[in-house]
Amino acid sequence: xxxxxxxxxxxxxxxxxxxxxxxxxxxKWMAPGLRGLAKGSRSFCNWDEDAxxxxxxxxxxxxxxxxxxxxxxxxxxxxxxxxxxLQPSAIVSGPLALPLRLRSVDSGLTQRAxxxxxLAALAAGEPAxxxxxxxxxxxxxxxxxxxxxxxxxxxxxxxxxVAARLVxxxxxxxxxxxxxxxxxxxxxxxxxxxxxxxxxxxxxxPVAVRExxxxxxxSIGDIDHLAMASMLRGGAAQVSKLLKFEGNLVDExxxxxxxxxxxxxxxxxxLALETAKPGDKIMVVSFGQGADVLVFEVTDAIEQxxxxxGVSGSLAAGIVTDAYLRMLSFADGxxxxxxxxxxKPAKTALTEQYxxxxxxxxxxxxxCGSCGTIQFPQLQYCARCHAPSDQFSDVSLREEPAKVMTQxxxxxxxxxxxxxxxxxxxxxxxxxxxxxxxxxxxEGLDIGTPLEMVYRVKExxxxxxxxxYFWKAVPATGAGKA
Amino acid sequence: xxxxxxxxxxxxxxxxxxxxxRWDVGSPEIMAEAFEEALADAGIERKDIEAAWFGCWGDGIxxxxxxxxxxxxxRLDGIPVTRIENxxxxxxxxxxxxxxxVASGAVDIALAIGSEKLKDTGFGGLPPPFKGxxxxxxxxxxxxxxxxxxxxxxxxxxxxxxxxxLKRAISHVSWKSHQNGQYSPKAHFQKPVPMDKIMNxxxxxxxxxxxxxxxxxxxxxxxxxxxxxxxxxxxxKNIVTIKSLQISTSSGRETQLSDWDGASVPNTxxxxxxxxxxxxxxxxxxxxxxxxxxxxxxxxxxxTMEDLGLSExxxxxxxxxxxxxxxxxxIPCQIDGGLKCFGHPIGASGLRMAYEIYTQLQGRAGERQLxxxxxxVTHNLGGVPYQGIAAVSIxxxx
Numbered sequence: 001x002x003x004x005x006x007x008x009x010x011x012x013x014x015x016x017x018x019x020x021x022x023x024x025x026x027x028k029w030m031a032p033g034l035r036g037l038a039k040g041s042r043s044f045c046n047w048d049e050d051a052x053x054x055x056x057x058x059x060x061x062x063x064x065x066x067x068x069x070x071x072x073x074x075x076x077x078x079x080x081x082x083x084x085x086l087q088p089s090a091i092v093s094g095p096l097a098l099p100l101r102l103r104s105v106d107s108g109l110t111q112r113a114x115x116x117x118x119l120a121a122l123a124a125g126e127p128a129x130x131x132x133x134x135x136x137x138x139x140x141x142x143x144x145x146x147x148x149x150x151x152x153x154x155x156x157x158x159x160x161x162v163a164a165r166l167v168x169x170x171x172x173x174x175x176x177x178x179x180x181x182x183x184x185x186x187x188x189x190x191x192x193x194x195x196x197x198x199x200x201x202x203x204x205x206p207v208a209v210r211e212x213x214x215x216x217x218x219s220i221g222d223i224d225h226l227a228m229a230s231m232l233r234g235g236a237a238q239v240s241k242l243l244k245f246e247g248n249l250v251d252e253x254x255x256x257x258x259x260x261x262x263x264x265x266x267x268x269x270x271l272a273l274e275t276a277k278p279g280d281k282i283m284v285v286s287f288g289q290g291a292d293v294l295v296f297e298v299t300d301a302i303e304q305x306x307x308x309x310g311v312s313g314s315l316a317a318g319i320v321t322d323a324y325l326r327m328l329s330f331a332d333g334x335x336x337x338x339x340x341x342x343x344k345p346a347k348t349a350l351t352e353q354y355x356x357x358x359x360x361x362x363x364x365x366x367x368c369g370s371c372g373t374i375q376f377p378q379l380q381y382c383a384r385c386h387a388p389s390d391q392f393s394d395v396s397l398r399e400e401p402a403k404v405m406t407q408x409x410x411x412x413x414x415x416x417x418x419x420x421x422x423x424x425x426x427x428x429x430x431x432x433x434x435x436x437x438x439x440x441x442x443e444g445l446d447i448g449t450p451l452e453m454v455y456r457v458k459e460x461x462x463x464x465x466x467x468x469y470f471w472k473a474v475p476a477t478g479a480g481k482a
Numbered sequence: 483x484x485x486x487x488x489x490x491x492x493x494x495x496x497x498x499x500x501x502x503x504r505w506d507v508g509s510p511e512i513m514a515e516a517f518e519e520a521l522a523d524a525g526i527e528r529k530d531i532e533a534a535w536f537g538c539w540g541d542g543i544x545x546x547x548x549x550x551x552x553x554x555x556x557r558l559d560g561i562p563v564t565r566i567e568n569x570x571x572x573x574x575x576x577x578x579x580x581x582x583x584v585a586s587g588a589v590d591i592a593l594a595i596g597s598e599k600l601k602d603t604g605f606g607g608l609p610p611p612f613k614g615x616x617x618x619x620x621x622x623x624x625x626x627x628x629x630x631x632x633x634x635x636x637x638x639x640x641x642x643x644x645x646x647x648l649k650r651a652i653s654h655v656s657w658k659s660h661q662n663g664q665y666s667p668k669a670h671f672q673k674p675v676p677m678d679k680i681m682n683x684x685x686x687x688x689x690x691x692x693x694x695x696x697x698x699x700x701x702x703x704x705x706x707x708x709x710x711x712x713x714x715x716x717x718x719k720n721i722v723t724i725k726s727l728q729i730s731t732s733s734g735r736e737t738q739l740s741d742w743d744g745a746s747v748p749n750t751x752x753x754x755x756x757x758x759x760x761x762x763x764x765x766x767x768x769x770x771x772x773x774x775x776x777x778x779x780x781x782x783x784x785x786t787m788e789d790l791g792l793s794e795x796x797x798x799x800x801x802x803x804x805x806x807x808x809x810x811x812x813i814p815c816q817i818d819g820g821l822k823c824f825g826h827p828i829g830a831s832g833l834r835m836a837y838e839i840y841t842q843l844q845g846r847a848g849e850r851q852l853x854x855x856x857x858x859v860t861h862n863l864g865g866v867p868y869q870g871i872a873a874v875s876i877x878x879x880x
Contacts (some may be wrong), residue, residue, distance in 0.1 A: 042500075340605040346624075349615035360619050375738045377620060406635035408742045409688040410628035412607060413874040422624040423632060424868070430740050434868070435614050436622040447635050459623065 003123050003425040005165030006296070007158040008026075010307040011059025011270045013151040013314035015255050015439045015474075017041040020146050022322040027141040037146040038235070041320055045135050045150050046438060047416035048456040049319050051078040052088055052469065054263075055133035056095045056153035056455040061307045063096065063129070064399070066156065073103040073128035075121045077113035079181075079261050080135045081106070082467055091469070092131065094361025095455040096398065111231065113262040118155060119292060122166045127158045139187045140333055147233060149258025151314070153193030153266035163295040163305030164273060164282070168216025170208040173290035176200050178231075186436030193232050201230070205239055205291045212283070212293035223295070224280040225250050227268035229257055230287070239285065248272075250282075256315040266381045266393030269296070271311040278302055309477075316479040319441045330416070343416035346461040348468045358394070363471045365431045365452065366392030374431045397453060402473065404449040407437065416460075421445055425473050439474040450476040483829035486760035489880060490585040490712040491724045494706045495524025498837040501701035501825035502670040509538075509545045509599045509702075516702040516830075517556050517595060524682035524706045525716060528556070531706065537576035537596035539828040540569075540580035540609060552595060555877035569864025570730060570776060571873035572596055573703065573832025578727045578873075580707050590712055596834075597702035598827030607698055608828075610847070627687035627695055629866030630779040631765045634689050641796045644854050649689055651799040652681045652780035656693045658808050659777065659816045663823030665850035670697040670825030694780040698807060699825025701787035705840070710880055722843045725876040728753045736868040747782075749834060749872035750789035754861070756789075761876040763857075766791045770813055771855035772842060776863040777820045778873020786861060787815070790874075809850070817842065818849055832873060835860035837876045 024038040033261035040223075045054070055076060076089040089104040107113045114132030121130040133152035138144030172223035178200055180188040189335045213219060220243050227250040240249050252259075260267055265286035272282045280298040285291065307313075321327075328334045358364055359378050369391030373384040376397060380389050407423030421437040423445065437445060438456060451473040458470040497519030499512045507515070515734050521528065536552035545551030549563035566736050566870050568575040573596035580592035590822035603609050635649055660675040660821060673707055675693060683691035713721050730753035736742040772793065784802055787793040793801040801807070807815035818824045818838040837859030841847045857878040864871035 007616070255514060298708070340603070341607070344610040345612070346620070354614040354620060356616060356619055373739065377616075383733070383735050406632035406639075407626075408631035408635075408690075410624050410626050410631075411684075412625040412627055412686050413610070413623055415623070419624070420624060420628065422628050423623045423635075424737075424742060424744065431738075432740050433620075433737060434622050434624070436624075446641055458620070459618075468619065 002159050003162045003165065004159050005122070005157065005162040006305070007154050007161050007163060008062050008066055008156045008305045008307070009270050009273055010060060010309065011056050011151065011153045011267055011311040011314055012057035012309070013149070013311070014043045014045050014049050014054065015054060015317050015319045016046050016322045017256065017318040018044055018324065018327050019320060019322050020118060022324045023146055024323040031141045034141065034143070034146055037143065041318065042146070042258035043149040043151060043256065043318070044327045045295050048438060048472070050082045050457060051080050051133040051135055052082055052466070054135070054150065055088065055092045055131045055154070058154040059092060059096045059129065060132065060398070061309045062154035062156050064308060068129070070127050070158070071098055071102060071129055072126040073124060074098060075104070075117045075123065075128060075130040076106045077108060077117040077132040077262050078134050079108050079111065079113060080137065085131050090448050097362040098129065102288035108262065111262055112286050112290065112292050114264065114266040114290035115284060115286040115294060116171070118266060119169055119171065119294060121157055121203060130155050130157065132263040132266040136259070136261035136262040137186060137331060140328060144188070144190070147254070147259050149221055149260050149381065151260040151263050151267050153270045155266070161301045162299055163301040164298050166294060167297045168218065168266060168295040170215060170293045171290065172204060172208050176202055176204060176289060183378055188251050192208045196232060197238060201235055201239055201287060202242060205285060205287060206242060208291040208293040209243060209283070209285065213293050216295045217293065218281065218389055220245055222281055223247055223283045224270045225276060225282040226285070227265065227282060229265035229268055253311065253315065256318055257466060258379050265392030273298070273302065274306060274310045276302060280365055283355040307477060313477070320440060326417070338414055344414065346459045347464065348461060348466055353468070360470060363397045364394040365397050367395045368392060374429045376431050376433050394454045395429065397427055397431055398471070401430070402426060402451045402453070404445055404451060405432065405445055406447065407445045409444070425451055437474065438472050441475065445475065452476045487581060487585040488725050488728065488760055488762065489710060490706050491581040491725045492710040492718070492721045492880070493724070493836070494591065494708045494713050494716065494718060495838045496837045498668060498703040498707045498834055499701050501699045501827060501834070503601050504700035509551070510601065511522070511594060512700060512702045513552065513555050513597045514706045520704045520706050524590065525766050526552045528558070530591050530777065531558065531561060531593045531655070532578070532591055533561055533583050534558055534593040534595065535566055535570035535576040536563055537566045539567055539569065539572050539598055544597070547825050558614055562845070568871055568873070569865040570778065570828055570831060571862045571871040572829040573834065574727070574860065574862050574873035574875055575729065575832070577705055577836055577875065578729065578832060580705070581724050581727055584707050584709060591706065591708045593706050594701065594758050594810055594833060595704035596830040596832060598829040599700050600698050600827055601700045615617070616711040625687060627690050627779055631687040631690045632744060633781045633785050633867050640745035643799055645689065645862035647799060649681065650668065651802045652689070652694055652784055653677055655777065655780040655783045656680050656822055659820045659822035661808055662817055662850065663819030666818045666824055669819040669823050670699045671819065671823040672849050677842045685806050690779050690781065693713070696778045696821035697823065697825040701825055701827035701830045701834065703830045705833055705836055709871070720844050721880045722840050722877055723876045723880045726757040727875045728757040728760065729871065730875045731752060731871045732865070732869045734869055741744045742868070744868070747789050747867045747870070747872065748784055750786060750861065750863065753872040754790050757874045757876050760823040763876070767813070769857055770859050771857050772817055772839065772852055773813060773815045773859045773861065774820065774838050775815055775861040777816060777822050778863065782863060783815065790859060790861060814852060817852060832860060832862045836875060836877060843877065843879055
């Protein structure tokens, strides 16, 4: 039997962080009890981030420097895909420059989608990329607004250099309705936590755990790391105690991230893999209308499989803010007065978008076959020697080092997160273009600031409900440097 | 070999409406205001005009597309009227159309009129323009000041100027224009503003504060052109001719290639080089009496002084601070207040500049009249410094 399993992985957590104390303070007048949850910070999507953009970043972290041409399948999971009928995996495949001949399946509809999707990809046994990306929304002043976060984790599955192989699994389904969200509704409806703990976690999870251990031929004492995704505070500790688990309880990334929906268990698996030693056994548990339990064995190849950013790098790159209304506005939770400038039309010509997909999706500059100048966008003739573009070859700017040449902070334009930082980005390979710069911390930007590229929502067409995506620059975190 | 249009075309008459927040009038009335002044100045009748060029930038807030609205507003019965749009170069582009028609011999008398009604948008500033279906996919949605503000970083990098020194110099640019504006009865802003207020104004696009940005105004300006011979025959005195009209449009080199350092506007340099050649000017710092340049933002004017060869490269900051371009300086700039204070109704601006130079050369500028000017340069910059249109004209006494 050929070996198969996780060959590389990656993660992304939005850099925006909100101190939970700021959320509690905003609601103190009507929900003083939230203060009890006011520890640390949670992640939240910048205005231009969503399950698609986070998936791209996690995917890039997983595939960086690796050959993806042999992939046969691409799986994506989220409970908050931006569209009801427009496939996230199709959108994500462009910026990741995945091969076009891919089988794809997108899933959601349960908190378990991240593990059930990964399990299905592992069961299929063919080279695949699987990404779970989620941005669970919560009502203002709800407990979930305090505890939720956002993030994405990605796994490349293959036959060579397997770093973690699945040695056992157990699953169940049950119409146990701990919470639900009606189609078309913004927010979940949650039942009492004590009932979920006693009748849900305590009864449904152990059954699946036993099945997984039997499948693996292991006992709980053989497990080194338990990664249990819990929407409830203290849920992982409760399950661990119940299972009489005495190993490493994987951090729930509550500080700096928060519960990331269907991406939570995959993020915790990624975190465990970032420090696991060869031979370690990792048990992943997720819950939602049943349970999924996956048992992995880490191999000697783990060192080479670790990502440059991962969960740890993402946690270290936070930009903490105390502006609660900023998070609320980014999540469409408040209708602010943006002025008449925001009335500008944002319709995307889908014909043009499709025609230009090569350079727009994978950020492909053109290298002139005549003079060698690298340029973006690729127009009809070389900007320098005027040779026709049919002599251009593609050069992606996604991972090309870059820095600020000139910049400004624009307070005049309509921009959902003022000021709009914009400037000339000079790439090391000679390409240059005006770009939006996002995730700028309090230190601002200056001439020469090193930059990295990210895939983001360029513009939201609120009238038609369509997002136009493109690449933007962010100040380099350093975590990303190879 | 082309010989250019030097002295082949004269300004027979010019007109300019009051600029500013013209809540009282719409586009047709404001065009008529400038048109009637020009007709009276030229001493001709409407029927003597054989062709017209109409410049207008934003059709969504004006009169709509095509030349028809201008022909209807001014009742230009059946003559060819051409609508022109070339961003902030629009007004100069209209003048070029009319001047070339006369220079070619196609017509004897032609009209150039530019008009813009920006204060019908409901907010301050310009409406965000549509960039095209392809460019919208990737171009950032920055404002006009965001595009020009970046000249500051480019300039600081090349000449190692501190942020503070550059801010002081660009503040002086605006301070000087406000000083000049008080002598321009048709200007949008006619009050001097103290330096500290300029320096400490709210930020629009770093380092440009509120007073580093030109006025957003309603206005119209026009010129009636003919040959110098006809002007003379009609009894025109102190005849002002067009020495040169040049336009340079970016092919995208600055944005796409890494050669340009962001400290100057190459299109301005290309256009003025051609213009000085056409006009036979070899020593601009000695020969040019005054300029009206595109001070859409203070930093633009500072950089333009070098681009026009009126400051040596790297010397604009000290020249500006030394008062070289003040009203009593060596080469006064924006004697009428410029875009900053006279106002910037986009399609009209190039023609407003020509109107001021013409008026100064004719010696009819009243309180702001300069002593014995003989040659003036106008300069517009459309688009953004890294991908734009430079439009220059040189006007002088014959």
